[in-house]
Amino acid sequence: MKLGRLNHIGVATPSIAESIRYYRDVMGAKITHKPFDLEAQGVKVCFVDTPGADGTHGTQIELIEPLGPESPIANFLKTNPSGGQHHVCYEVEDIADARKWFEEMGKRILGPTRIGAHGTPIFFLHPKDMMGQLTEIMETPKEGTHWSN
Numbered sequence: 001m002k003l004g005r006l007n008h009i010g011v012a013t014p015s016i017a018e019s020i021r022y023y024r025d026v027m028g029a030k031i032t033h034k035p036f037d038l039e040a041q042g043v044k045v046c047f048v049d050t051p052g053a054d055g056t057h058g059t060q061i062e063l064i065e066p067l068g069p070e071s072p073i074a075n076f077l078k079t080n081p082s083g084g085q086h087h088v089c090y091e092v093e094d095i096a097d098a099r100k101w102f103e104e105m106g107k108r109i110l111g112p113t114r115i116g117a118h119g120t121p122i123f124f125l126h127p128k129d130m131m132g133q134l135t136e137i138m139e140t141p142k143e144g145t146h147w148s149n
């Protein structure tokens with residue numbers, strides 16, 4: 001498997017609206033994306049871009065708020081009511097290859113490969129098998145996908 005760049009850091013929040021105010025007013029981010037519901041994943045999502053100084057795309061913050069009590073992030077927010085860093089997401093060139101790579105190492109894969117918020121296939125690896133980090137693997141999006149510039 002060929003590991004790609006860190007695509008995003010998933011940040012769980014009890015309120016996307018409040019988090020947007022924080023990233024705009026405290027961190028000085030320009031929030032140009034609109035929040036949207038991803039029913040299939042049980043979350044409301046909003047991207048915060050952190051562009052590189054040379055015009056290249058940096059790493060995104062992916063704000064996620066539970067859509068209901070069945071959301072996969074509901075327990076996390078019970079334990080961390082103010083929210084916080086929830087997962088890291090790395091890009092790979094070929095999602096099937098990556099899945100096989102982790103499966104062969106006996107890492108627990110959480111559910112099927114599905115289409116994520118960036119429109120490309122993703123899967124998750126259990127935090128207890130990944131040095132304590134819930135890890136999302138995504139196939140590299142086409143250039144410009146889900147960036148505001």
Ligand SMILES: CC[C@@H](C(=O)O)C(=O)SCCNC(=O)CCNC(=O)[C@H](O)C(C)(C)COP(=O)(O)OP(=O)(O)OC[C@H]1O[C@@H](n2cnc3c(N)ncnc32)[C@H](O)[C@@H]1OP(=O)(O)O
Nearest residue numbers: 010041045072075076086110116117118124127132133134
């Ligand atoms: C926006 C769409 C998409 C994208 O395109 O980017 C997303 O990112 S969606 C993000 C939300 N979806 C998911 O997280 C799906 C995968 N997650 C899961 O299947 C579950 O959340 C989980 C990881 C299996 C945890 O489920 P939960 O019901 O919360 O289990 P437990 O509470 O029993 O936790 C077990 C154990 O693991 C620890 N834990 C849980 N979550 C995390 C975490 N995010 N990071 C690190 N560790 C975590 C938890 O503390 C428990 O530990 P112990 O208490 O020591 O047993």
Ligand SMILES: [Co+2]
Nearest residue numbers: 010062089136
């Ligand atoms: Co994610």
